[in-house]
Amino acid sequence: MSADAPAGEEQGSRLAGGCVAVVLVGGSLFTLVQAVPESAYVLIGAAGTVGVQRARAWNARRREPAAEEEQPEPVDIVATLHEAADPGRSVLLTQIQKVAGLPNTRAVRALLGEAGIRTRGVRTPAGNGPGVHHEDIPPPLSPESDTPSEGCLCSSGANANTNNESGEGAREGLRVELIGQAGARIIDPNEARRRHEVRAR
Template identity: 45%
Template sequence: MDNHLAESLAVHAEALAAWRECRTKAQQIEDPEERAAALADLATRRPVHPYFGGLSLTALRRGNRRMLAPVRARHADAKAEHAETLAAWKKRHSTAQQIEDPEKRDAALDALKRERPTHPVLVATGCAVVAAVVLAGIPAVRHYAGVVVTSGLTLWVIVALILGNTTAPEKTPKALTEKVADAPADDADEDQEEEPETTVPTPAETHLLTASLAAGGTSVLLTRLAIDLAASHPSWEPSTKAVRTLLSEAGIRVRDGVRTPDGNGPGVHHEDVPPLPSPSESAPLPGVVANVGAGQSANANANNTIEAPAQEGFITVPHPTEPNRTIVVHAA
């Protein structure tokens, strides 16, 4: 897949095929009440197309907050400035009321009434009303008022959705940055040692997982492999494109459409899975599996052997990356 959109479309096709298969099974339920409940539950879980995934109220609210952030910041500054000015005005008003001469006191209070600061919300409301009256007096604007309003709202919604689906860069507070810069180097080394190491799946691990899932003669979807690999590597970002690369490095063919119990879609057919690598040492006796660690010599002592499973149809194979471990898999 060339880009993220193509990958999203492929994942959506797989999920939609699985959903349709579940709906077909639900339609075959004989009990009318159970059938209606199952269909109603499936209707709420229908996969959303990637084209419409970003059209959500959550994205719209997030975009509106980002667009209105400068306005809110300016309003907060104006409100704080108004509070300071009003506090100073009230102090002067209290001083003027203490004047003993009635004429001077009245004159000072009248002057202070005209100097009382206006709230920023009232100022903004007055400006909006004046602008609306002026624009309404223009015939061209009044004639195309509906078009202007509709176009403005449409443009606002589009920009809000774009901003709502775009990840905003995280801002590091200045105080936190200075604190980290002033911290001693020993603390930084300790923090680095405490951080867990990031691991990614290997082609051998992908081969082993694919073989174990396809051992019973069932094919495997790429999405199933991505989910299982991500469970073992939390820091790894799962994607079908990455799984394709791992399978290609392991020499496993990927088909565009396979039938699996999880649904139909791109995956690995059970006949295309190559056998796991055979042990480098001589084959053990039937019923006994050697468990020899690296750097140790094999011997026939009872404490160095493990009995094979009693069930028929199971075989033991060596671990592809850890020589001192063995794996029990179901033979096709």
């Protein structure tokens, strides 16, 4: 109780001080309005304008920290998806939500949509419902150290083989010609009269 008492007394003294200030300012303004009405209107307008500006500035300062705290950290949905899913298993949206710390599954769905990952009904050991099927989970990103350098990795030096020079120039090999949207014709130049047609089902 001793901690609450000074806070209550301080608030009460502020309230009393504010009431006294309002009575004094209001009384003097009322007297001024009755004595010189024209100049009183100008002074009241100026005081009102200053008061509105200060109130807006106070309100903006009060809301700034709240706006900074409300901005969540960006979520790497692909990494979160791999963390939530067992290898070769589908994962529910609610499981992804818990791992990512998101407020609801609607936010999870939005992040998955931005990443181009399909959501659909799935069956998991945790239950059935909307989620990401194991075939739709993208492969994990490889570390940057595994990426090849931009330089040429091929070796063009001579080797110890004796069959490096065949003596023949370039020749034509198998050719594939597309037939419409669902088929292809494979042409073998060694068998000029035979052509194989392959149709997709």
